[in-house]
Amino acid sequence: MESQILRRIRSSFPILNTRVDGKPLIYFDNGATTQKPREVIDAITQFYRKENANVHRAAHHLSSLATNHFEQARDKLAQFINAKPNEIVWTRGTTEGLNLVAESFLRPILKPGDRIVIAISAHHAAILPFQRLAQQIGAHLDVIELTEAGELNSDQYQSYLQLKPKLVVLPHASNLLGTLYPVKEMVKQAKRLGITTLIDGAQAAPHLVLDMQDLDADFYAFSGHKMFGPTGIGVLYGREALLNSMPPWQVGGEMIESVSLTETRYAEAPLRFEAGTPNIAGAIGLAAAVEYLNGLDRAEIEEHEHQLASYLLQQLKSINGITLLPSGAITLPIVSFYHETINADDLATQLDAQGIAVRAGSHCAQPLMQSFGLHSSVRISLAFYNTLEEVERCITVLRSLCDHQTVTKDDPSDSDSAARWIDQIEQAKDWPTRLNALMGLGSIATDPTLKRPENLVTGCASLTWLKLSIGKGSIQLDGCSESRQITALIQLIKKQIGMGASLVQIKAYLAELGLEKQLSRTRGNAIRRLIEWLESHYS
Numbered sequence: 001m002e003s004q005i006l007r008r009i010r011s012s013f014p015i016l017n018t019r020v021d022g023k024p025l026i027y028f029d030n031g032a033t034t035q036k037p038r039e040v041i042d043a044i045t046q047f048y049r050k051e052n053a054n055v056h057r058a059a060h061h062l063s064s065l066a067t068n069h070f071e072q073a074r075d076k077l078a079q080f081i082n083a084k085p086n087e088i089v090w091t092r093g094t095t096e097g098l099n100l101v102a103e104s105f106l107r108p109i110l111k112p113g114d115r116i117v118i119a120i121s122a123h124h125a126a127i128l129p130f131q132r133l134a135q136q137i138g139a140h141l142d143v144i145e146l147t148e149a150g151e152l153n154s155d156q157y158q159s160y161l162q163l164k165p166k167l168v169v170l171p172h173a174s175n176l177l178g179t180l181y182p183v184k185e186m187v188k189q190a191k192r193l194g195i196t197t198l199i200d201g202a203q204a205a206p207h208l209v210l211d212m213q214d215l216d217a218d219f220y221a222f223s224g225h226k227m228f229g230p231t232g233i234g235v236l237y238g239r240e241a242l243l244n245s246m247p248p249w250q251v252g253g254e255m256i257e258s259v260s261l262t263e264t265r266y267a268e269a270p271l272r273f274e275a276g277t278p279n280i281a282g283a284i285g286l287a288a289a290v291e292y293l294n295g296l297d298r299a300e301i302e303e304h305e306h307q308l309a310s311y312l313l314q315q316l317k318s319i320n321g322i323t324l325l326p327s328g329a330i331t332l333p334i335v336s337f338y339h340e341t342i343n344a345d346d347l348a349t350q351l352d353a354q355g356i357a358v359r360a361g362s363h364c365a366q367p368l369m370q371s372f373g374l375h376s377s378v379r380i381s382l383a384f385y386n387t388l389e390e391v392e393r394c395i396t397v398l399r400s401l402c403d404h405q406t407v408t409k410d411d412p413s414d415s416d417s418a419a420r421w422i423d424q425i426e427q428a429k430d431w432p433t434r435l436n437a438l439m440g441l442g443s444i445a446t447d448p449t450l451k452r453p454e455n456l457v458t459g460c461a462s463l464t465w466l467k468l469s470i471g472k473g474s475i476q477l478d479g480c481s482e483s484r485q486i487t488a489l490i491q492l493i494k495k496q497i498g499m500g501a502s503l504v505q506i507k508a509y510l511a512e513l514g515l516e517k518q519l520s521r522t523r524g525n526a527i528r529r530l531i532e533w534l535e536s537h538y539s
């Protein structure tokens, strides 16, 4: 893409021109949520400043303005995916759309022994509603696995279809691997046997031109916030006749034709699925996002994303110690990888310290991660506003992190080295220096016998083991984690306990070092979990 066009695109996204701790933001977590162009922000602001009223209710001017705008947004979304407005159900997002199908379509028809097909590479949102339902009713989940190349196993899928499942739930693309699945062909195969299909389009919608007539699935769910629109709004597409044959999931205001105390008639779809006041500003914001996308050359931005992802992939392959997860033949610009010795959370935190936002963890895809034998990985997910320079910067930082941290660890028997690192942590003047020292402290080998099941602490993002030994008049903490930064935290707390500090003093010490504030960006609960654990074991 021409640099002038890219510059113009980037100037539409105010957040891309901000700095994080003095460093330009490099936002590579688009699979989690995308940034918003000014057009979307303005549309929402404009609604609240000038048009705010409830929809489909009052006869006053503002209400009809809001209603018109809200319904025009539905029309725009319908055009965007080549469907009818009555086939567009507003939801909170993909998760709600998938739950709606589970509860309104599937629950009423599911019987004990029936089958539902899902994919191992599905996001939890496309597993749990169906897993729970299957367990409640006594139905069976058939799970399509991946081939070695990272594709959905087509033979397995064919054999599952022969069992006449009540519903097939397929990801359009994997949020972890980026693989784009041949859903059009898979839908066709299911339809030939009269089987209903639901596609999770959360990751595909921001990147692909969607055409419901061409795809021919019965249901398709996606989220506004992943396609440059606001949070709290999404769409469930469903065939009109099918939607009208389904009972509503939630009931209440706005979704009825008539109500008496003994009998209620529900409105036709889509309103029958929109009980209560909808996210009006969200729908209007999402329509603005769609309009923004329509104003871009979609083929051009797709090509740009593809080039960035290819370059990223090629460069990642050249970094020592990094293994890419298998991604299949055709992919979205999403890449997941892990390092042989550096924990994914540690890599993400260190990238964050350089202003680079990536995701680490199990990516709401634990069954898939388990199939790889992994607890966490790093995911870089790109959008059309990302640049080659950003990818190059990320690679440079990653390469340097990987080169420097595979050096031999300090000698565990040398207690001076721990003291030296703790000194550096306490004296550090800025966060990157402190983080570096934390990684140093965390890389000192710990007692391997700590990694026993009885010492495993639940609730930390990385596997963590803690042990408190209470002797006569003395208390000792020991522990370790797959994450060096958490191992370092444990060492800091261990030293404090050794000095006889109280829990209040330990908390104050960690706060003074700014650890909760800084680490919570990527590690969320780690410190809180350690403190909770101490609270229940040590006081």
Ligand SMILES: Cc1ncc(COP(=O)(O)O)c(C=O)c1O
Pocket: 031, 032, 092, 093, 094, 095, 096, 122, 123, 125, 126, 171, 173, 174, 175, 200, 201, 202, 203, 223, 364
């Ligand atoms: C493939 C996939 N499905 C479903 C979801 C859930 O989307 P939301 O949280 O917007 O409901 C996500 C979010 O990451 C996703 O990537």
